[in-house]
Amino acid sequence: MQGNTRRTGVMTDVHRRFLQLLMTHGVLEECDVKRLQKHCYKVHDCNATVEKLEDFINTINSVLESLYIEIKKGVTEDDGRPIYALVNLATTSVSKMASDFAENELDLFRKALELIIDSDTGFASSTNILNLVDQLKGKKMRKKEAEHVLQKFVQNKWLIEKEGEFTLHGRAILEMDQYIRETYPDAVKVCNICRSLLIQGQSCETCGIRMHLPCVAKYFQSSSEPHCPHCNDYWPHEVPEVFDPEKERETGMSRSNKRPSRSRQH
Amino acid sequence: MSQKPKSRGRPSSQVEREPGGGGEEAPSTSRGPGGAASQRRAQASPAPGPRSQKQLELKVAELVQFLLIKDQRKIPIRRTDILRHVVGDYKDVLPELLRRAAERLEYVFGYRLVELEPRSNTYILVNTLEPVEEDAEMRGDQGTPTTGLLMIVLGLIFMKGNSIKETEVWDFLRRLGVHPTKKHLIFGDPKKLITEDFVRQRYLDYRRIPHTDPVDYELQWGPRTNLETSKMKVLKFVAKIHHQDPKDWPAQYCEALADEEARARPQPAGPSPATAPAPTLSPVS
Ligand SMILES: [Zn+2]
Ligand SMILES: [Zn+2]
Numbered sequence: 415m416q417g418n419t420r421r422t423g424v425m426t427d428v429h430r431r432f433l434q435l436l437m438t439h440g441v442l443e444e445c446d447v448k449r450l451q452k453h454c455y456k457v458h459d460c461n462a463t464v465e466k467l468e469d470f471i472n473t474i475n476s477v478l479e480s481l482y483i484e485i486k487k488g489v490t491e492d493d494g495r496p497i498y499a500l501v502n503l504a505t506t507s508v509s510k511m512a513s514d515f516a517e518n519e520l521d522l523f524r525k526a527l528e529l530i531i532d533s534d535t536g537f538a539s540s541t542n543i544l545n546l547v548d549q550l551k552g553k554k555m556r557k558k559e560a561e562h563v564l565q566k567f568v569q570n571k572w573l574i575e576k577e578g579e580f581t582l583h584g585r586a587i588l589e590m591d592q593y594i595r596e597t598y599p600d601a602v603k604v605c606n607i608c609r610s611l612l613i614q615g616q617s618c619e620t621c622g623i624r625m626h627l628p629c630v631a632k633y634f635q636s637s638s639e640p641h642c643p644h645c646n647d648y649w650p651h652e653v654p655e656v657f658d659p660e661k662e663r664e665t666g667m668s669r670s671n672k673r674p675s676r677s678r679q680h
Numbered sequence: 681m682s683q684k685p686k687s688r689g690r691p692s693s694q695v696e697r698e699p700g701g702g703g704e705e706a707p708s709t710s711r712g713p714g715g716a717a718s719q720r721r722a723q724a725s726p727a728p729g730p731r732s733q734k735q736l737e738l739k740v741a742e743l744v745q746f747l748l749i750k751d752q753r754k755i756p757i758r759r760t761d762i763l764r765h766v767v768g769d770y771k772d773v774l775p776e777l778l779r780r781a782a783e784r785l786e787y788v789f790g791y792r793l794v795e796l797e798p799r800s801n802t803y804i805l806v807n808t809l810e811p812v813e814e815d816a817e818m819r820g821d822q823g824t825p826t827t828g829l830l831m832i833v834l835g836l837i838f839m840k841g842n843s844i845k846e847t848e849v850w851d852f853l854r855r856l857g858v859h860p861t862k863k864h865l866i867f868g869d870p871k872k873l874i875t876e877d878f879v880r881q882r883y884l885d886y887r888r889i890p891h892t893d894p895v896d897y898e899l900q901w902g903p904r905t906n907l908e909t910s911k912m913k914v915l916k917f918v919a920k921i922h923h924q925d926p927k928d929w930p931a932q933y934c935e936a937l938a939d940e941e942a943r944a945r946p947q948p949a950g951p952s953p954a955t956a957p958a959p960t961l962s963p964v965s
Contacts, residue, residue, distance in 0.1 A: 430790030431809050437748070437789075439820030450818055457812050477788045481741045504741055513749045 423465055423473040428454045433474055436485070436500055440510070441571050441585035444496035445659065471498070486588045491536075491581075491614050494628025494657035501589040511572065511589075517552030519563050523572065525550070526564070530581055531594065531601045536614030537579040540564065582613050605629055606644060621645035631656045736773070736780075742766050743781040747793065751805040752821075754881040756904070759801035796882055797903045804882070806907050825866050826873060829858070830883055833874060835918040837884075837899055838911060839932060845889065846897040849874070878902075910943065911936040 431454045436442065442450065448467060455464055465473065471485050478484055482504035488497055502510065512520065525546045529538035540561070547560045555563070564580065567573040571585045582590075591611050595602055605612040607629035617624040623644040625633065631654045634640040640649035731739075746766045750757045767774055782793035791805040836852060837844050850860050858864055860871040867873050875897070878884045882904040889896050912926070915936045919926045927933050 425787065427790060427809055430788070431815075433789055434791075434807070434809065435815065435818050435820075442820075453814060453818050457814070474788075480737055481744050481784060481788065482738070483741075483745070502745065504738065510749060 422476040423469060425473060425477055426458070426462075428458045428462065429470065429474050431457060432470070433500075436498070441497055441499040441583070441588075444498065445662075447498050488584050488588045489626075489628050489657070490584045491587070491612075492627055493654070494626075494631060496657075497584045497588075499585045499588045514570065515563075515566075518550045518555050519566075521551045522547070522555065522560055522563055523567060526567075526573065526580055527582070527586075527590075527594070528598070530613060531598045536612075537576070537581045539579050540575075541578075543580065587611060587613060607633055616649075616651045618642040618645060618647060619650055620647040627654050628657060630654060731770070731773070736770075736777070739767070739770050739777055740780045740784065743777055744784050747781060747785065747803070747805060748789070748791075751791070754804075756796050756802040756804050756882050759803070762803075794907055796907075800903075802882075804904055804907065826877075829867055829870070829873070830878055831914065831917050832856075832921075833878070833884065833899065834901060834905060834909070834914050835921075837901060838914050839918060839929070843898050843900050846875070846886075846899060849899060874899075883908075911939040 432451055435450055435454070436447075439446075444467075451464070451467060451470060455462060464470075471487070475484055482502065484501055484503055486499055486501045488499065489495060490497060511523075515523070522543070526538055526543045529542055529546075530536060543564065544557050544560050547555050547557055564573065564575075568575050568580075568583075571583045573580045573586070574583050587594075594611060603612040603615075603624050604610065605615060605626045606623040607625050610626075612624050612626055615624050615626045616630050621642060621644050623642065625643075630649075630651070633643065634649065634653045635656055640653055641647065642649055743762065743766050746762065747757060750761075762778075763771060763774070767777060770777060778793070785791045785793050785805065786808065790808045792808050793803055794806055796802040796804055832853070833849060836849060840848070853859070853870065858867065858870050862870075864870050874884070875886050879886045879902070882902040884905070885900040885902045887898055887900075889898050911932075915926045915929065915932055919928065926936070
């Protein structure tokens with residue numbers, strides 16, 4: 415094997431099984447990633463010292479590098495849950511999405527993506543998306559079919575649906591970050607705090623800068639009177655809470671029936 | 681929801697940068713998000729010169745991803761498809777690309793790239809990691825709910841002397857509530873699943889028995905079965921569902937033992953013959 419001798423650990427069957435199973439998901443939340451890691455240690459080597467998740471992922475990423483694949487960590491845009499996605503870094507290589515969807519379906523995704531990027535809120539209504547089905551490339555698609563395809567995008571974690579409106583899933587943001595920046599250079603939004611791509615978030619009503627909800631939460635965590643980090647004007651939105659995995663475990667609340675944070679804003 | 685007026689033109693050169701953007705079912709680099717296709721066309725005609733390590737590395741990466749994606753459908757991957765969708769004008773270095781991809785697949789993912797049958801020019805990925813039941817709930821896809829049915833058919837074939845008439849298969853399955861002509865809740869169309877899907881995936885061979893009236897077919901193990909599992913494993917499966925011991929079928933047990941030995945023989949002292957069915961894992965790194 416060519417010299418990938420970094421300070422990362424050695425690939426073992428524990429890592430390989432982890433990678434195989436992660437591949438079947440595409441994206442997982444951190445708690446599930448930890449569960450998966452534990453499972454793989456249990457199968458192969460109960461006595462092995464469990465690598466810290468970060469090191470474990472680094473070990474895998476060090477051998478994935480030459481394949482232009484990476485396990486990327488991100489956070490969900492609405493409540494800042496850590497997620498891990500297996501993403502494809504080579505723009506020239508076969509994309510997972512392209513192989514799972516037909517041409518007209520991919521074009522539907524592209525249309526939805528465009529509406530989402532163009533929107534102020536980061537959401538596109540299903541009505542607006544479905545109105546574009548006549549313009550799709552490839553085989554003709556009826557609205558009913560298109561609705562079904564949109565649901566497939568949701569199941570495959572490329573889109574998230576909230577009350578009839580669609581936004582990008584964290585997986586899509588991690589995977590398509592570069593593509594989105596290059597394709598929509600004048601429509602993309604960037605977070606004022608972390609400087610990464612922003613699809614949904616809050617914005618200053620005076621100067622217009624935008625912030626991710628999790629970034630808002632962290633930035634204003636200890637301030638009783640939040641002010642815009644850019645123009646210092648009063649921040650007129652409700653400040654969400656910082657994501658806390660401990661608290662999450664206690665309440666054990668389910669993700670799916672959480673209210674969209676967007677609707678909490680004034 | 682307010683929307684900005686559309687200002688941006690979409691020059692045609694961007695089409696290739698869009699996610700996917702292809703047509704046919706098969707994944708192909710030409711429809712990936714990147715501009716590989718145009719690049720490739722541009723350099724297609726002149727005789728291929730030596731490629732940089734970087735170029736080769738990128739091709740290997742594409743090949744690995746192609747094989748991983750194709751394998752999810754369990755359809756054996758044909759060399760011609762590899763050439764058409766990935767390799768393009770790197771044809772002259774195909775053996776090198778395949779060798780490197782195989783090495784990566786095994787070292788990184790634990791999948792062995794094997795030719796389905798000698799000189800068949802058809803490849804499959806064989807998992808070098810033993811499947812464990814608990815994997816099922818850790819999987820994101822549904823896994824393969826049809827595996828159980830496949831194992832039953834493989835078991836039947838083995839117990840009947842490695843070949844069975846199709847009519848006998850249905851006689852047996854009917855008792856389990858699986859009918860050739862009735863839609864099954866889990867297996868869908870069982871007739872299609874067994875005589876088409878498993879056959880296309882090369883788990884089963886399906887042949888017409890000559891001179892039969894009415895026409896009957898026979899089923900045997902296909903080449904993928906011999907690579908992914910073994911007679912002993914199938915016998916153990918059969919024994920388990922009967923709550924019996926494999927040794928309760930002495931003839932089959934002997935055959936399975938002989939098969940195990942035959943598998944073990946050609947390989948150099950492998951770490952654990954149990955983890956690798958056919959030829960053992962080549963030691964990596
Ligand atoms: Zn941010
Ligand atoms: Zn401001």
